[in-house]
Structures are given as C-alpha cells and as structure tokens.
Amino acid sequence: MRYLPGKAQQLPGNRSQLGGYQASHFLFEVSGRVATLTLNRPERKNPLTFESYAELRDLFRALAYAEDIKAIVITGAGDNFCSGGDVHDIIGPLTELDMPGLLAFTRMTGDLVKAMRACPQPVIAAVDGVCAGAGAILSLAADLRYGTARSKTAFLFTRVGLAGCDMGACALLPRVIGQGRAAELLYTGRSMTGTEAERWGYFNSLHEPQALLAAAQAMAQGLADGPTFAHGMTKKMLQQEWNMGVDEAIEAEAQAQAICMATNDFHRAYHAFVAKQRPAFEGD
Numbered sequence: 001m002r003y004l005p006g007k008a009q010q011l012p013g014n015r016s017q018l019g020g021y022q023a024s025h026f027l028f029e030v031s032g033r034v035a036t037l038t039l040n041r042p043e044r045k046n047p048l049t050f051e052s053y054a055e056l057r058d059l060f061r062a063l064a065y066a067e068d069i070k071a072i073v074i075t076g077a078g079d080n081f082c083s084g085g086d087v088h089d090i091i092g093p094l095t096e097l098d099m100p101g102l103l104a105f106t107r108m109t110g111d112l113v114k115a116m117r118a119c120p121q122p123v124i125a126a127v128d129g130v131c132a133g134a135g136a137i138l139s140l141a142a143d144l145r146y147g148t149a150r151s152k153t154a155f156l157f158t159r160v161g162l163a164g165c166d167m168g169a170c171a172l173l174p175r176v177i178g179q180g181r182a183a184e185l186l187y188t189g190r191s192m193t194g195t196e197a198e199r200w201g202y203f204n205s206l207h208e209p210q211a212l213l214a215a216a217q218a219m220a221q222g223l224a225d226g227p228t229f230a231h232g233m234t235k236k237m238l239q240q241e242w243n244m245g246v247d248e249a250i251e252a253e254a255q256a257q258a259i260c261m262a263t264n265d266f267h268r269a270y271h272a273f274v275a276k277q278r279p280a281f282e283g284d
Contacts, residue, residue: 018066023059025052027077033070033224034217035063035121042078045130047086050093053109053134060115070228070283071220072119074142075126075213076135081151084133091160106166109134113168116141117239120232122223126216127151128209132191137167140176143235146216147203149194156189164189175242177202227265228283 019030027038037059039046063069076082085091094102116123116138125142131153139145139153155173157166164170164186173182177200185192197203207215223231233256241249260266265281272279
C-alpha cells in the first residue's frame, strides 16, 4: 500500500517538497528544514502496525528526494518511544500467514531500515521509556540516538521464539556497541538501561525526559543549517564503507570529497573564512 502519491509536491529532476505531507498513521511536523516524526499511540506505548510500517517505509523512500527537509527526528508520544510490533494487529495475524506472506512482511520491515539508511538526511532518534523489538531497530537505524536514564532498549525477538537477526540487527548492532555486547542483547532479549546504553556508545548523550525532544531537535536544526549536501555524502560514505577495504574506502572518499569541493557551499566557506565571517550554507 502506498501513501505518498499526491501528497508530495513534485519538482523537476525527481525532486519533491514534503513539508506539507499529511501522515496517516503517525504525526509528521516540519519546522524550518527539520521534520519531526512522532509515533502516536501513547496509550499502547506507540506500537507499529502493518499500515504504519508501510507508510514509514514509503515516507523515508520519498525523503531521499525531498529538497525542503534536511534533518529528521523520530520520537514517540507520551513517555515511551515504541513497543515494537502491535501484539494484536501484527503478531496475532502473523501466526496465520503462510511462508510467502511471512517473507513479504519481513522484507517490508527490512525495507524500512534500508530506506532510513539510504535517505541523505541525518536521522536522530529521541528515545524515552520503552524502546523494544522493532522500536529498538528504528532507534538503531537512526544516525544519532539521544536517550534518557529511564529508557529501556530491548531487542526482545528471542523472547517470542524468534532469532535476534531481525531487520538488520546482527549487522547494525555490533557496529554500534561491539560484537560481544550485541550478542548478549540479541541472545537474551534483556533491556539495556539508558545509562548502560550511553556507556556502551548506543546513545550519544542522555537528557532529562522533558528536555529530550528539544535536544534532538536542536541537533537536527544545527545539522540542517550546515552543509547539507556534504552531510548527505558523509552519511552515504558511512554506510558504503562498511563493505570496503581501506584502500577502496580511501579512493571512495577521494571521489566524494572532490564532488563536495565542486559545491557552492565549499566556495561559500572559503570566502566566509577570508572575510572572517561565518559561512551561510545552502546545501548546494
């Protein structure tokens, strides 16, 4: 199911404007060039449904072409981030699907992670309270993670008889916190506390619950005001170089940096430096 056609203003060159996008299964608000995406079912700790999975996937795919949004914050309403797949709306129906249906579902959830990693905008997860299952994967797929001391992040797939290798967890989590720590969390399904997550490098920083979203949005705004074309290139290199040797990575970065040197932002920075002024980046 697709949600975006007709809701995004199309521009030449396969570009679009998403500032006016009206989400159907979560909140989507834009301030300046920062989009805040809020999972909004607080009475049930913001679980995901088939429909919200699909809309999130399609939205992040569309964000790859949105020229008006330069950074994204993803958070949850109330005191929790996301409790994962809805037990009644997803887990129950999955027990009745055949193998092709199950594979279609797991590929769709994986496509959401791929879309988050592929969009050029930095994605910042603001995590409070429960962050479990697919919710933990959403936070993991973000570029930066801000948390609270009371947050509880759990990759709890083994607790329902599934493997810990869900939506890229076995590839992504060891790269963030290390192989041994990731293995423990994925085997046991236990919760990682906020202080533990910060100590292990999962959270970039901890904040008081009432200050969490503002801190994430401030970081997003700072990134959106910066050289956003270069940020997109940095994100792409961070992803692509996982599969490269050092020599290949150095060559890829040489090409990427040469491209950035041809941008107007690079020239703006030079002229601002000469004039002893702060550069005003425009993302081109």
